[in-house]
Amino acid sequence: SQTIHQWPATLVQPVGSPLSLECTVEGTSNPNLYWYRQAAGRGLQLLFYSVGIGQISSEVPQNLSASRPQDRQFILSSKKLLLSDSGFYLCAWSKMGVSNQPQHFGDGTRLSIL
Amino acid sequence: SQQGEEDPQALSIQEGENATMNCSYKTSINNLQWYRQNSGRGLVHLILIRSNEREKHSGRLRVTLDTSKKSSSLLITASRAADTASYFCATDARGSRLTFGEGTQLTVNP
Numbered sequence: 001s002q003t004i005h006q007w008p009a010t011l012v013q014p015v016g017s018p019l020s021l022e023c024t025v026e027g028t029s030n031p032n033l034y035w036y037r038q039a040a041g042r043g044l045q046l047l048f049y050s051v052g053i054g055q056i057s058s059e060v061p062q063n064l065s066a067s068r069p070q071d072r073q074f075i076l077s078s079k080k081l082l083l084s085d086s087g088f089y090l091c092a093w094s095k096m097g098v099s100n101q102p103q104h105f106g107d108g109t110r111l112s113i114l
Numbered sequence: 115s116q117q118g119e120e121d122p123q124a125l126s127i128q129e130g131e132n133a134t135m136n137c138s139y140k141t142s143i144n145n146l147q148w149y150r151q152n153s154g155r156g157l158v159h160l161i162l163i164r165s166n167e168r169e170k171h172s173g174r175l176r177v178t179l180d181t182s183k184k185s186s187s188l189l190i191t192a193s194r195a196a197d198t199a200s201y202f203c204a205t206d207a208r209g210s211r212l213t214f215g216e217g218t219q220l221t222v223n224p
Binding site for chain 2 (some may be wrong): 006032034041042043044046049051059088090092094096099100101102103104105106107108110
């Protein structure tokens with residue numbers, strides 16, 4: 001069966017520090033991968049979308065970047081965190097090339113910027 | 115603005131009652147999906163309904179889709195305290211990239 005791992009679960013970082021959040025998927029090949037951010041009590045905002053290694057689409061201008069160094073690994077990064085980067089970050093995957101498919105989510109990382 | 119918008123924003127019911135949540139969207143879709151999120155956790159996929167379907171069931175869940183009104187509803191029958199969560203609809207107007215609504219916070223009181 002397929003699983004998705006996301007870490008760390010919580011992170012407290014000072015303003016101006018770097019960030020690296022990692023997400024890995026097991027049990028499937030060539031997944032679509034997604035990074036979302038969720039503000040408290042709100043819906044999900046899509047940040048990045050990837051259909052393959054090295055192929056990243058950015059959905060909104062921001063202080064963050066994403067990379068996909070391996071087929072099932074998706075990394076969210078920042079060189080210098082801002083207060084506005086606080087939030088709940090979720091990674092998800094779906095089957096590539098197949099329509100009408102659900103997305104499968106990790107358990108998220110709660111990021112607090114001080 | 116968000117493609118999907120849920121209504122109500124919050125719903126509080128007693129155990130055993132039915133809960134109905136609604137979702138409206140703006141553009142044409144191939145499918146609409148419902149997800150559940152427990153506090154502080156990731157989203158869990160509940161059900162997917164295709165644009166050519168009008169109703170779908172899964173256990174205590176019943177989803178309807180009215181493409182002429184661009185709306186969907188999620189009905190949870192005989193609710194339990196464990197159903198307490200946020201529920202989101204998501205549409206695929208942009209293919210594999212889903213657009214999520216703001217969610218309905220459901221509280222089921224024992």
